[in-house]
Amino acid sequence: MAKSIEVLISSGQVPVYAHPGDAGADLFAAEAVELAPSARVTVGTGVSIALPDGYVALVVPRSGLAAKHGITIVNSPGTVDAGYRGEIRVTLLNTDVSESYSIAVGDRIAQLIVQPVTRATFIQVEHLPGSHRGESGFGSTGYSAHNTREGKA
Numbered sequence: 078m079a080k081s082i083e084v085l086i087s088s089g090q091v092p093v094y095a096h097p098g099d100a101g102a103d104l105f106a107a108e109a110v111e112l113a114p115s116a117r118v119t120v121g122t123g124v125s126i127a128l129p130d131g132y133v134a135l136v137v138p139r140s141g142l143a144a145k146h147g148i149t150i151v152n153s154p155g156t157v158d159a160g161y162r163g164e165i166r167v168t169l170l171n172t173d174v175s176e177s178y179s180i181a182v183g184d185r186i187a188q189l190i191v192q193p194v195t196r197a198t199f200i201q202v203e204h205l206p207g208s209h210r211g212e213s214g215f216g217s218t219g220y221s222a223h224n225t226r227e228g229k230a
Contacts, residue, residue: 082126082127082128082129082132082191083126083127084124084125084126084127085124085125085126085127085162086123086124086125087123087124087125087164090105090123090183091124092104092105092124092189100188100190101137101188101189101190102188102189102190102191103139103185103187103188103189104122104124104136104165104167104185104186104187104188104189105122105123105182105183105184105185105186106120106121106122106180106181106182106183106184106186107120107121107122107123107124107182108120108121108182109179109180109181109182110179110180111177111178111179111180112148112169112171112177112178112179112180113171113177114171114173114174114175114176114177115171115172115173115174116170116171117151117168117169117170117171118168118169119166119167119168119169120166120167120168120169120180120186121164121166122164122165122166122167122186122187123164124164124165125162125163125164125165126157126165127162128157128158128159128191129159130159131159131193131194132159132191132192132193132194133156133157133158133159133191133192133193133194134156134157134165134189134190134191135154135155135156135157135189135190135191135192136150136153136154136155136156136157136165136167136187136188136189137150137153137154137155137187137188137189137190138150138153138187138188139185139186139187139188142185142186146171146173146176146178147171147172147173147176147178148169148170148171148172148178148186149169149170149172150167150168150169150170150187151168151169151170152168154190155167155168155187157189165189167186167187169186169187
């Protein structure tokens, strides 16, 4: 059974799940802003939440805004820790280089995903155990199914 989450609202709208089975609940703008081309702006939602210990809320972009208008979230996912009680604000970025985007009060601007988290215990060691990947880092698996790590077909 899922834990209930207490949601405190100072203004704006309660986050809502648009469809049964949705992972993210829509967050709405509590203020109107004009997002210029290639600009970013932090938009208030009016929503403050109290999460139980062991849970996190992740603020993620809405796929429709990204695909249709180039609007995304700069620090995606934004992290709302269990101990945070302030307003959830969303830093939006307009990736379009020529068109502004207007946000009105009540527009859906992001989604909120609430999930359990596991806290790690970090242990300092002299050497890490080996793995198949080893020390290969970002981009090490190539960009195509036809390429290997060395970039050859």
